[in-house]
Amino acid sequence: MHKKDKEAVDLDCLDITPWEIVALGASNDIKDYCESIFSQGNGYMGVRGYSPIGRKNNNAERTTFISGFFEYIRPGITDMVNQPDFAASKIFINGTDINEMSVADYKQVLNMKDGTVLWSYTVLDKENRRTQIRIIRFLSMGNKHTAAIRFEVFPENHNSSIILETGIDGNVINLPIADNQLSDNTQFVNMWGKINSSSIGKKGSITAETIYSNRITTMEYYINIPKEYKAVIEADTKDNYTGSIIKFSGMQGNRYVIDKLISVANYRDGENIGDIAQNHLEQCIKFGFDGMLVESKKVWQRIWEHSDVKVESSQELQGAIRYNIFQLIQSDPSDDPYASIGARGLMHGRYKGCYFWDTEIFMLPLFLNTNPEAARNLLLYRYNTLEDAMESAKRFSLKGARYSWMSSDTGFEQCETWDTGCCEIHITADIVYAIGRYIEQTGDINFLKDYASEIYIQTARYWKERFTYDEQKDCYNLIHVKGPDEYCGVTINNFYTVKMALHNLTLALDSIKLMEKEFPEKWESLREKTQLVKDETKKWQDIIDKAVTYYDKDRELWIQDPIFEGLEPIDIGAYKDDNIPLYHKLSYDRLQRYQVLKQPDVLMYMALFPEEMPRNQMLAAWNYYEPKTLHDSTLSFGIHALIAARLGLRKEAWRYFNKSIFLDLKNLMSNTAKEGIHTAALGASWQALIFGFAGVWINSQGISCEPNLPEDIQSMQFKICYKSAIYELIIKYGKKPEINFLYSI
Amino acid sequence: MHKKDKEAVDLDCLDITPWEIVALGASNDIKDYCESIFSQGNGYMGVRGYSPIGRKNNNAERTTFISGFFEYIRPGITDMVNQPDFAASKIFINGTDINEMSVADYKQVLNMKDGTVLWSYTVLDKENRRTQIRIIRFLSMGNKHTAAIRFEVFPENHNSSIILETGIDGNVINLPIADNQLSDNTQFVNMWGKINSSSIGKKGSITAETIYSNRITTMEYYINIPKEYKAVIEADTKDNYTGSIIKFSGMQGNRYVIDKLISVANYRDGENIGDIAQNHLEQCIKFGFDGMLVESKKVWQRIWEHSDVKVESSQELQGAIRYNIFQLIQSDPSDDPYASIGARGLMHGRYKGCYFWDTEIFMLPLFLNTNPEAARNLLLYRYNTLEDAMESAKRFSLKGARYSWMSSDTGFEQCETWDTGCCEIHITADIVYAIGRYIEQTGDINFLKDYASEIYIQTARYWKERFTYDEQKDCYNLIHVKGPDEYCGVTINNFYTVKMALHNLTLALDSIKLMEKEFPEKWESLREKTQLVKDETKKWQDIIDKAVTYYDKDRELWIQDPIFEGLEPIDIGAYKDDNIPLYHKLSYDRLQRYQVLKQPDVLMYMALFPEEMPRNQMLAAWNYYEPKTLHDSTLSFGIHALIAARLGLRKEAWRYFNKSIFLDLKNLMSNTAKEGIHTAALGASWQALIFGFAGVWINSQGISCEPNLPEDIQSMQFKICYKSAIYELIIKYGKKPEINFLYSI
Missing domain, CATH: 2.70.98.40 (Glycoside hydrolase, family 65, N-terminal domain)
Known part of the structure; x- marks a missing residue:
């Protein structure tokens, strides 16, 4: 067995109680592990x-x-x-x-x-x-x-x-x-x-x-x-x-x-x-x-x-939920607009401490709902590195702003592998998505005016250049991209990336309209600063209209990319009998030609846009992609729990949720000792809990709540922050949820 | 201007005479340059x-x-x-x-x-x-x-x-x-x-x-x-x-x-x-x-x-031709079957001294025609690293033998960039092609028996695993590959790579038939050593029959890959006004989405298989690809000269030939001082001269010669080695070529 495959940790040493994590025994075997926990x-x-x-x-x-x-x-x-x-x-x-x-x-x-x-x-x-x-x-x-x-x-x-x-x-x-x-x-x-x-x-x-x-x-x-x-x-x-x-x-x-x-x-x-x-x-x-x-x-x-998220369930689960929240908060520089949260927080040097899409897509929702000021600072980090993102675009011979896959105290690319650093470009749209969610939920229109609209315009500009227009077919292709499913290799028109990019362009167009109408003076100065010319935005709309994605009507199925269905099927069970990433057993290169996903791609998009995707499409995607997914990224379990909960697949949701919430506490990936706490998984667990089980969704119209509690959770109680007010949500199994306004902030 | 863009070298200092290269003046400006020359x-x-x-x-x-x-x-x-x-x-x-x-x-x-x-x-x-x-x-x-x-x-x-x-x-x-x-x-x-x-x-x-x-x-x-x-x-x-x-x-x-x-x-x-x-x-x-x-x-x-290749032309050209031959021979470890020729020979540490396809595809023909023993040793280097190639395949979770893009004293991959090291896989087939050419030209059937057939089988095995079978369409795709045109990005079914792989499979099948018939005992031991089972080769034939390439009947055009025609056209002239690679001005990433080639791909294949490709297809490919080619690799000029000569495009052939033959002597890439002598270009120049202008081609049936001399070369005289005999070729402008048997060796 590969030397990295297993961390031998006797997990019985850990006792998870509602407010405490207790380790008994001082065996050397668990020393490294406890250092992470x-x-x-x-x-x-x-x-x-x-x-x-x-x-x-x-x-x-x-x-x-x-x-x-x-x-x-x-x-x-x-x-x-x-x-x-x-x-x-x-x-x-x-x-x-x-x-x-x-x-x-x-x-x-x-x-x-x-x-x-x-x-x-x-x-x-x-x-x-x-x-x-x-x-x-x-x-x-x-x-x-x-x-x-x-x-x-x-x-x-x-x-x-x-x-x-x-x-x-x-x-x-x-x-x-x-x-x-x-x-x-x-x-x-x-x-x-x-x-x-x-x-x-x-x-x-x-x-x-x-x-x-x-x-x-x-x-x-x-x-x-x-x-x-x-x-x-x-x-x-x-x-x-x-x-x-x-x-x-x-x-x-x-x-x-x-x-x-x-x-x-x-x-x-x-x-x-x-x-x-x-x-x-x-x-x-x-x-x-x-x-x-x-x-x-x-x-x-x-x-x-x-x-806090109080649950009526096992003591262990209550403690694990709090542990997930606790660890995420410990790593958040909540009052610092010049730093973000690394993929292992402040607990481990893995990934050289860098910031990924993990922050905006996986961790941010917790802060957005419980401490909007902290969420704002995380997004300001991106505004404060906008100039670097513009310089980065220039280095790729493109206009606009291109956020780096990995960034640190500057916005310059820290990822040194070509396929990821050059091709996993969805992060730019991920950041914009998160900004959009922040503004929608907080109603912080000043943030749009002062920061977001500038980011929107520069990133839209980047996407305009990054799409390739095919004159013969009158369509736009996104060539040489890698989606969240990192086992798909570098391909074209990856579903997640294209759809997120189009959302980015849409937000940019919408914000210009709003700026023109609501803040004409500020708009004038921004227009001057960005040197935006009228015709530029026409092309953005054209891309939205003509970008290529693949939909199979018969199966009601969104196809991840044009190569995916031609890849070789694989019997996952024959290779994988635990949670340890398969790339330890099969080479990354080989995995890219199997019909397997490392983590969700089409489903990832669906997790972010629950209102856009009809249930039949979501179910079709689940039935098609879920059996093909290896969950070789810790980002995967929580999102699958969330989607399963939304689809009412309670057993599946519960199974995935347990993998996510106990990921580090039960060392499921066998790398917590060696690599530290997986901060994105902490955030994904929280989303599974709130957006999945509690079925919460928030848009500019208000808070909706369609719970899908698993049998093992009899009730949930937590607060969320929406447009300068605090609401308490009380969700009981089989009952109508309560949403109580508590106070304004 | 980028600091690497230009080497300021006063080329007037160099005097090229038929047997001497003379530098006058000791200016510091030319010191580095002369150190290379x-x-x-x-x-x-x-x-x-x-x-x-x-x-x-x-x-x-x-x-x-x-x-x-x-x-x-x-x-x-x-x-x-x-x-x-x-x-x-x-x-x-x-x-x-x-x-x-x-x-x-x-x-x-x-x-x-x-x-x-x-x-x-x-x-x-x-x-x-x-x-x-x-x-x-x-x-x-x-x-x-x-x-x-x-x-x-x-x-x-x-x-x-x-x-x-x-x-x-x-x-x-x-x-x-x-x-x-x-x-x-x-x-x-x-x-x-x-x-x-x-x-x-x-x-x-x-x-x-x-x-x-x-x-x-x-x-x-x-x-x-x-x-x-x-x-x-x-x-x-x-x-x-x-x-x-x-x-x-x-x-x-x-x-x-x-x-x-x-x-x-x-x-x-x-x-x-x-x-x-x-x-x-x-x-x-x-x-x-x-x-x-x-x-x-x-x-x-x-x-x-x-x-020696004697030409009736300018003194300068005669000297340059000899210089190309001379430098290539200086770097060849002619009696050492455990080393090859680096991309900068023994003259510079660029590319860490590593061996590429440059040896087999660009340099080998000179040795094959003038010193077959040296050619044999270059190929034995590959046999002597076959075990490493098999271990390399295993590291990619594949069977058989996979030669590395860059190798040194072992056959293990020395290339550290993902897109090239993982995806530029044609080198395996390039090596096999060269071995095939060696056997065809020398008639060294013992080489086939003792070395080549084993390489053929192990590499065929690799290709069988590297192709992906698409059950729905009943075809084989080569996914995530990069062709010789390194500006095409990582794509699928790259023409050159697919065709070379199929040639590899064909040679393997042919050699098995020959071994069974001619060397049944040796075959039996090889079959045992390689554990080849009967059914294995059926799949090889199936791939040959069903691999995907793209041919446009209307235009008689082979398309490099399915993405190429959807790439953005670019006005090359607007960016490039000299021979300096465009990647100094435009990012590599950006270049991959333009409809430009770094060096030939479809034409490269045609250069290697002149008998297979009809003239109309070659001309169509020339007319389509040549204007789109940036020649940002020094391997490009010589091959274009060769193809142009074969097509009878004398002016074009002469122009490209001059770029290739004087590449270092006139510092055309502006990097000879800093990077040393480009050994592959030396070999490409020789091929342009012999296979292009002299129009020589050799197969198991004999030597053919259809000259296409440019006006500036009135005659050529040189020897070639074919099946243990030396022939002298005398080619005069406008006259029928002479092929004279001289003696057996």
């Missing part, structure tokens, strides 16, 4: 869930990421920078590192109400001295520049010297991961050049600067320790490390509590990074650990008030 | 034409390559290793480096009769002391492990101390060049780990070992200096360098001649590399410079006896 973030920064005192040997796997902080690893290509590790700690009892002692009663708990992770266990040394250890870490939602770690040491049956070494470690490294899903990554890249560190006993500071662009991060910490411990505290500054060594005598039956408060600032925060970090640290010192936690918890409370 | 090789090794005393600062441009000597630069990817520089020398007169003196009467001469390059000039120091300098270098054709350099110093008007520092320099580095024709290369790679050097006055030795695979090269040198110079000779061993410092008094009016004799051996030569190098050096010492040159010249004489 217990990842923490506050949108500004994120850390993988490694224990502060259980440092990994591999410095590329001890990751701390800051939202939007990238650096070049070769010309034009960036990686998300692995930041100094502010957790780095060791505890010694009677001179022995507790990591070398035997461990009992190990428990690790993620509390989704307050965002804390607790590690709790007992260590025994060779003389049978028992010591209870508790460590609590959180990244503050109250002040996103701050984090805190509490160390508790409780000598059960002995008096001993206790030493805590803790600091900030700049000895971290990047492991940029190639686009190619099959290539091994062996080339570490050191991002950090100059690192200055200083420590004065209880306090330490580290400033690191990237080699290429001189981008700076400053981290500071402060140790809070009760005077009565009579601790001796020494500064401990080594190469690229700043820390404190804290020594005191531990007495049997006493609980010793030491807090480490941390502040973080980086070049994206403005000038004088050092001052910013120091100010935040002073705030930490003022509040202390408990005060900081109170503030952070308050914010989590507000978030859950809008975002 | 004056490249030297003997098939075992090659050096760029830099002067032994004019060392470049950039150690990656001082290149010495050994045929078949590659090393890994990252997992699976190799680069041709830049070897220690055995030329490295400096001359001081009265303590001043002559490179710092002013230069007069500069002349550089490549003599194609004996393979020598001469540098001749006069240096003047600040006190107006004039010294004539002559340096002659050759790589011996008599003993390919050896080379020699002669230094001549002639103080015209002074008595002075003269110092020659000369040695072998291991301080060289590789600059692996990315596949992407537009990317800059900035990452040097050091290939050499341990380098041992030793020197004992007149003699020195260096042994270098590559870092990754411990591949060894040993080079030795010996200084031949007349005793009467009373020179003091000191050993000069520095880091990675071994050399001698030779000091003597130079008297006015005396000519001082010092010879450096060099031997080279490497890990590919067997065990005890040091002994091998030493033995060769002893032979050098025995012969001396003059004796070595005599031996080398003898071999060149024999080569020219078979390879």
